[in-house]
Amino acid sequence: MSDSKARTASRLPTTIDTSVAHEARVYDYWLGGRDNYPADRALGDAIAAHVPAIREMARANRAFLARAVRFAIAELGVTQFLDIGTGIPTAGNTHEIAQRIDPAARVVYVDNDPIVLAHARALMASTDEGATAFVHADLHDPAAILAEPVLTETLDLDRPVALMLVAVLMYFRDEDDPHGILARLLDALPSGSCLVITHPTADFDARAMKNVVLASEQAGITFYPRSRAETENLFAGTEILDPGVVPVVTWRPDLADDAAATTATDPESAWYWAGIGRKP
Template identity: 65%
Template sequence: MNQQSGRLPVEIDTTVAHEARVYDYWLGGKDNFEADRALGEAIAEHIPTIKTMARANRAFVGRAVRYLVQECGIRQFLDVGTGIPTSGNVHEVAQRAEPRCRVVYVDNDPIVLAHARALMTSTDEGATKFLFADLHDPDSILSDPALTGTLDLTQPTAVMLVAVLMYFRENDEVQQVLGKLMDAVPSGSYLTITHPTADFDPEAMAGVVASAERSGIPFQPRSESEVAELFDGMDLVEPGVAPVLAWRPDPEPAGVTKLHPDHQVDPHSAYYWAAMGRKR
C-alpha cells in the first residue's frame, strides 16, 4: 500500500542549503547541491569526523527500530524529519522484522518529496505514506489524511525525531511540539530522539552553530540534561540518555577479530545524545 500526501511545492531553491540535503551529502548521497555541499564542508572544518557521525546516527535508527518492533511490539511509526531515502529506512527495518508494520514519513524538503516513491515500497501486509509538512506545525501533521488513514492513533505508536530538534532554537517550542505529538498517541507509545550536543567538544560545536546560522539554518545543540527534560513524565528505556554510539550498540559479529584487541570506540566521538522513552 503506497501513497503520498501533502502540499506540492512550487519549486526547489537549490541556491539555499537545506538540512536534509546536507545530511545526504555527509552520507555519501547524490541528491545535494553546491550550497548543501558548501555548508557540509564548512561544518566538516570544525568536526572533520562529521560524516562518520552522520553514519553513526543513521545506524542508531536501525537499532532503535529493531528494538521497538522486536522487544516492544510496536507496529506503527511516525518518522518526522525523514530526510532523503538511504539504505535502512524505518519501514525497511521495521517490515523486515514484522511485515505488518505501518509507517508515515514527514519532511519539509521538496527533494525528499521527489523521492517519496523510494520511501513507500511497502510490504503487502503493511503500509507506508509520505507527508510533506513541517514539524513546526504539528497540528497539520496529526490531522492530515496521510496519517489518519494509515496509523491508528488509539494503538501504541513510535514517534521518531532523529537529528531534527536542533532546528528549534527555543526549548519551550520543542516542548510544545513534543507535547502535541505525544498527547495524540496512547499509553505504551514511544518517543525516540537523537540530538547534537556541545557537551563533548564545545569549541567544535560552536563552529558548527556559526556555520549553520550563516547559511540561514537555525542550529541549537542541547546538553544531556536538556535532552533528558524532553522525556519528562516518560519512562526512559535503558541506558537512558546516552551517546549515540553507546545506545544499545550491536554486538561485534561472531568470528570477527579486531585489528587491535584492546581498542575501544570512544562513545563521545560522535557528538549526539540518543534516548528513547515510553509513555506511561
C-alpha cells in the same frame, strides 16, 4: 483551508532552491548520497573543517535509527512508526528495517523538504502486509501533521506508535517551543507509544560546536545543540528507558545487525545524545 493548514502551507517550500543549503541535503552529502548541490556541499565541508569526523557521526546517527526500530518491535512490541524529519531516502529507511522484522509494520514519514517529497515514491514502497505513506508537512505545526487524513488511514492511533525524531530537534530553538510540539504529538498517541530522539550536543567539544552553529547560521540554517540535561528534558511525559540518554554509539550496540556497525567504542566519537522514552 483551516488556519492550521494555512500556516503550514505558508511555511512549506514547494520548489527546490539549489542556491541555498538545506539541512536534509547536507546530511545526504555526509552520508555519501547524490541528492545535494554546491551550496549543500559547501556547508557540509565548512562544518567538516571544524568537525573532521562529521561523516562518521552522521553514519553513527543513522545506525542508531536502525537499532531503535529493532528495539521498538522486538522489546516494546511497537510496529507503527511516525518518522518526522525523515530526510532524503537512503539505505536502511525506517520502513525497510521495520518490515524486514515484521512485514505488517506501518510507517508514516513526514518532511517539509520538497526534494524529499520528490522521493516519496521510494519511501512508500512497502510489503503487501504492511503500509507506508508520506506527509509533506512541517514539524512547527504538529496539529497539521495530526490532521492529515493519510496519517490515520495508515496508522491506528488506538495502538502504540513510535514517534521518531532522529537528528531533527536541533533545528528548533527554545523559543520555537519544541517541548510544546512534542507534548501535542504525544497527546495524540496512546499509552505504550515511545519517543525516539537523537540530538547533537556541545558537551563533548564546545569550541568546535560553536563553530558549527556559526557556519550553519551563516548559511541560513538554525542549529541549536543541547546538553544532556536539556535532551533529557525533551522526554517529558515519558519514562526514559534503559540505558537512558547516552552517547549515540553506546545506545544498545547489541542491536546492531552487522559487526561493522559495532566498531565504534569511544562514547565521544559521535556528538549526539540518544534515548527512547515510553509513554505511560
